[in-house]
Amino acid sequence: EKLQLTAMMKKEVEKLTSTGELEQKMKALYTYVSTNIQFKDPDTDFKSAYIPPSAIETFERKYGDCKAKTVLLMAFLKEIDIAAEPAFLHIKYNFGFDIVLDVFNHVIVYLPELDLFLDPSAETIKYGDLPPTIQGKDVYLPYSNRFLQTPIEPVENRNIIVKQIVLGDEGIENILINQQFTGTYEAYQRELYETETDGAGCYREGWLDKTQNSFPEFNIRYLLVSGANDINEDINVTTSLIRKVKEKPGKTERGFTIRPLCFPLDCPDSNEGTFDEYFKNEDRLYPLDLLLRHNFIRQVEIVLLTEYRKVEIPKAVFIENEVGFLRFETQTVENKVVVEFQLRFNQQMIRPETYKLAKNLVDEAVRIINGERIIVY
Known part of the structure; x- marks a missing residue:
């Protein structure tokens, strides 16, 4: 339900992915969410702090936090048949294998078929790269119930x-x-x-x-x-x-x-x-x-x-x-x-x-x- 798209959103995806190879299409979708959806923290009530809005809500508002932008990018990728899942992490600490909800303070997108992490909240980071604050961090993938680690220096410095x-x-x-x-x-x-x-x-x-x-x-x-x-x-x-x-x-x-x-x-x-x-x-x-x-x-x-x-x-x-x-x-x-x-x-x-x-x-x-x-x- 969170990943559903309206007809207007599907048209936008079609326009963004009308040319180029598959990687170029994914890059276009990532760039759109990263640069056209303003990063903005939600209201501080319990629901908005833990439950993301739908892709439709974020697309219409043109702003959202990391959860909102992650859901929107996942929905866009799903429209072109790219499997994606959320990856939870803590920006400052590595949490190991002790999973408690409060240890997470950020969520990004993981593409399992490509073993690729994307952070659509980072408005200055290119497709394929990651902010330095989340490189080499432990992540939890709830869809597949497993742990991974984000790469260090995914693009050479x-x-x-x-x-x-x-x-x-x-x-x-x-x-x-x-x-x-x-x-x-x-x-x-x-x-x-x-x-x-x-x-x-x-x-x-x-x-x-x-x-x-x-x-x-x-x-x-x-x-x-x-x-x-x-x-x-x-x-x-x-x-x-x-x-x-x-x-x-x-x-x-x-x-x-x-x-x-x-x-x-x-x-x-x-x-x-x-x-x-x-x-x-x-x-x-x-x-x-x-x-x-x-x-x-x-x-x-x-x-x-x-x-x-x-x-x-x-x-x-x-x-x-x-x-x-x-x-x-x-x-x-x-x-x-x-x-x-x-x-x-x-x-x-x-x-x-x-x-x-x-x-x-x-x-x-x-x-x-x-x-x-x-x-x-």
């Missing part, structure tokens, strides 16, 4: 900066930077975009300020933000920089000195602060929550003129331990210098006994970003 540096006769002429986000990084960026007072304007201003602070000797020719207002698109921030003054920056007797990485490791949920601030203490008494399993990727390409005959590059670094790894490599390829950097954590929660291992990785990463130089002459 990647914070990628691809940078091209073009050298001229007088040093660096211009820089092109593209920053990309996937997984939880993207979810946090989309949330920042939507919570800014002026939306796109404030979000873009934040990037302008960050870029200008990182490259004070350059003018910003343009800064483009794409995908932030569309849950189905990837977020990309592209920036073009040109040197303010035509002089020879970093010039030595041997040539030009270039710091290839520059950008600090940023915090995922804020436009302020840096990641290494998590590790400012020498020791910890309690676990450190990093919010996600971090994966910082930096790729730099330095384009050289034919006049530059020789390049001095720093030594490669590779460190791996229990909590993750750090990789830094530089090589020359024809008329280019290619720099690759990656700091990857395989844990979200850093235990006190592994804190120093994590701190060592971060400290070395910061040293590389701030200290390593390439000399061309």
Whole structure:
């Protein structure tokens, strides 16, 4: 009864699923419920706290809590013959196998044939991904009377900066930077975009300020933000920089000195602060929550003129331990210098006994970003 649809709702489902393969159809239904049905807690009476409204009620109201949005998505999926069931969990805790009604404070959708979890309450999360707060959580499936666990990092977390540096006769002429986000990084960026007072304007201003602070000797020719207002698109921030003054920056007797990485490791949920601030203490008494399993990727390409005959590059670094790894490599390829950097954590929660291992990785990463130089002459 809760999953019944009106003729108007069936027509909406038909319109949403009129084209594409099956996965595209499911994605369209998920996106509709996620973005068109406002998340809103119900009245605080006992009935509304535990018993969801019907799919028809939620569709007509255009708002609902996690129970309401779960029922609506299940009803839509049923219309295209996709089996789905509710999955109960607690956002903060894992409850193990002690099932009491009060241990649940959230419900999402599970597709057993695809072994796929969807959270239609999360308005900034793409199809196939999950909010970081419910990754790796125990869930109870009442229809099949069994327990499962939501995946950790269902979409790989990647914070990628691809940078091209073009050298001229007088040093660096211009820089092109593209920053990309996937997984939880993207979810946090989309949330920042939507919570800014002026939306796109404030979000873009934040990037302008960050870029200008990182490259004070350059003018910003343009800064483009794409995908932030569309849950189905990837977020990309592209920036073009040109040197303010035509002089020879970093010039030595041997040539030009270039710091290839520059950008600090940023915090995922804020436009302020840096990641290494998590590790400012020498020791910890309690676990450190990093919010996600971090994966910082930096790729730099330095384009050289034919006049530059020789390049001095720093030594490669590779460190791996229990909590993750750090990789830094530089090589020359024809008329280019290619720099690759990656700091990857395989844990979200850093235990006190592994804190120093994590701190060592971060400290070395910061040293590389701030200290390593390439000399061309």
